[in-house]
Amino acid sequence: MRLRLIKKFFFPRLSLTIVLLILTLIIAFLAGKEFLVQRQSEPIFPSSGLSYHKKLSDYFPALRNTWGDTDVYIFEGKEPGGCILITGGTHPNEPAGFLTAVILIENIFVDKGKVVIIPRANASAFTHSDPQEGSPQRFFISTAKGKRFFRLGSRLTNPIHQWPDPAIYINPSGQKLSGSEVRNLNRCYPGRPDGLLTEKIAFAIMEVIRQEKIDLGIDVHESAPEYPVINALVFHENSSELAALVAINMESFGLKLRLEASPPNLRGLSHREWGDAAGILAVLIETPNASHGRLKGKPSPDLIVEGIDKFYPRASRSGRLFVDYPETGIPLKDRVGRHLASIISLVESFNELYPSKKIKINNIPDPNEVALKGLGFFLHSPS
Amino acid sequence: MEIKKTITSSLMFFLFYLFAASSPDLPKFSQPALITSAGQNAEVQMVAVLAKRAGIDHILNKMATGQDLEGYKSLLLVLGASLKGLGAAGIDINKELERVKSLIEFSRQKDIPILCLHLGGEERRGAQSDQFIKACLPAAKMVIVVKSGNKDGLFTRMCQDLGIPLVEVEKISDALEPLKNSFSK
Ligand SMILES: [Zn+2]
Numbered sequence: 001m002r003l004r005l006i007k008k009f010f011f012p013r014l015s016l017t018i019v020l021l022i023l024t025l026i027i028a029f030l031a032g033k034e035f036l037v038q039r040q041s042e043p044i045f046p047s048s049g050l051s052y053h054k055k056l057s058d059y060f061p062a063l064r065n066t067w068g069d070t071d072v073y074i075f076e077g078k079e080p081g082g083c084i085l086i087t088g089g090t091h092p093n094e095p096a097g098f099l100t101a102v103i104l105i106e107n108i109f110v111d112k113g114k115v116v117i118i119p120r121a122n123a124s125a126f127t128h129s130d131p132q133e134g135s136p137q138r139f140f141i142s143t144a145k146g147k148r149f150f151r152l153g154s155r156l157t158n159p160i161h162q163w164p165d166p167a168i169y170i171n172p173s174g175q176k177l178s179g180s181e182v183r184n185l186n187r188c189y190p191g192r193p194d195g196l197l198t199e200k201i202a203f204a205i206m207e208v209i210r211q212e213k214i215d216l217g218i219d220v221h222e223s224a225p226e227y228p229v230i231n232a233l234v235f236h237e238n239s240s241e242l243a244a245l246v247a248i249n250m251e252s253f254g255l256k257l258r259l260e261a262s263p264p265n266l267r268g269l270s271h272r273e274w275g276d277a278a279g280i281l282a283v284l285i286e287t288p289n290a291s292h293g294r295l296k297g298k299p300s301p302d303l304i305v306e307g308i309d310k311f312y313p314r315a316s317r318s319g320r321l322f323v324d325y326p327e328t329g330i331p332l333k334d335r336v337g338r339h340l341a342s343i344i345s346l347v348e349s350f351n352e353l354y355p356s357k358k359i360k361i362n363n364i365p366d367p368n369e370v371a372l373k374g375l376g377f378f379l380h381s382p383s
Numbered sequence: 384m385e386i387k388k389t390i391t392s393s394l395m396f397f398l399f400y401l402f403a404a405s406s407p408d409l410p411k412f413s414q415p416a417l418i419t420s421a422g423q424n425a426e427v428q429m430v431a432v433l434a435k436r437a438g439i440d441h442i443l444n445k446m447a448t449g450q451d452l453e454g455y456k457s458l459l460l461v462l463g464a465s466l467k468g469l470g471a472a473g474i475d476i477n478k479e480l481e482r483v484k485s486l487i488e489f490s491r492q493k494d495i496p497i498l499c500l501h502l503g504g505e506e507r508r509g510a511q512s513d514q515f516i517k518a519c520l521p522a523a524k525m526v527i528v529v530k531s532g533n534k535d536g537l538f539t540r541m542c543q544d545l546g547i548p549l550v551e552v553e554k555i556s557d558a559l560e561p562l563k564n565s566f567s568k
Pocket of ligand 1: 091
């Protein structure tokens, strides 16, 4: 009697449970596989002008074998001169910052002085994307012989690599911030050698500045079109003359640059602490990126590369934005082109102000040609 | 039609510019010059760069007040309010207006001519910036403005009413020539 009851009620449920369990495992396996795809790093193919390929952990060994370690590319001229640091990927959800660094690494030759490029400043933040955003993991750029993939990461360090967040974060400069900013590299300067992962990354970048004797640091970012600091250069007060010259030089590209002084009471940011703690000239540059804005429509690889969005042109027409947002979008090639124009102008202006420390970089892609021919033309073709 | 319009307007602009830049009626300024902003904008630094390129003996003093003008032969006021700039300087808009008024008052007493420049374009307009423009223009001997900042014709109207020459330029770097000319002998 009891056995019959068990047979009648338990067995059908058991088999259902088993089927559901197997299904769950299949889904978990597939989702896990997709999840892990984000950890595969996109290849970068440096130009033959590369002098050294280092790791951030070469400057601060505590980062070795951690997710904070990242590539450092050094281009050194035959003649001595000034030294520039360019960081992309401080915020991996701002693709023009990362791509500008990649384009430079794959094209430039340095004759005089030295250029140090860190394309994925926060490597951990490339390994995940912001939850609940539906962002694509990758976007693609066509080159002559095939597509190249690049990751769209998050603004913050991966919580798998640094967890948990405090309720309130007091950064190394003593500023109180909301808890999640503990994983925002651009709030953690000048870093803590014995701190959390993101603070260690910030400290390691300060070590690069000190050990490579950097004169000028350029942190390359993007901002949402509804944010006032856009198409802008934020400068440390030690760089105000440089910034003014850059804005004037940018006019030769037909581009208007908004200048913003770095507020002295806003602490932990590159344009503040690189200047204060290491005494170098420090600037941060921004272009408009709809894919990390709050007003965007469906996020897609096309939105990232072409910048075409359903809602931003509407917001632009009703005067809600700090930039004109056309129906045709603000494509990645234009944003990278603008960053390249800023970097060219920064080098020109630096040379004008510090003639004894002249830097000569050859083969930076011309911003107008980037707009005309596309980014793929200036990227290595995978064979 | 559109092309014709563009050509005519650029020709007109060019002629106006030629006339403005070479006109013997334009006031002349003497060196050394003190450069400061009216509104703590970032363009003040650009004017210092242009002055350097033009070979004008100058000093940039972002917080200059009346007394600091002692010994200078002209005052360059760069117009436009920047909230970021005011924040960085640690002052509010009223304090800044007071500072600007003290400069104007001192230059009136000592007969130091004022050259006003507005280089920030459309974005450096609006209620707060206009407050400075309206406070400074009546004291100016000459005004240089980047065209996009004069889209609504405020500078044109005010300069006409006040009888002061206005030089409109296309972009910031174009302000170099009229600046140079106004300081040449
Ligand atoms: Zn950013």
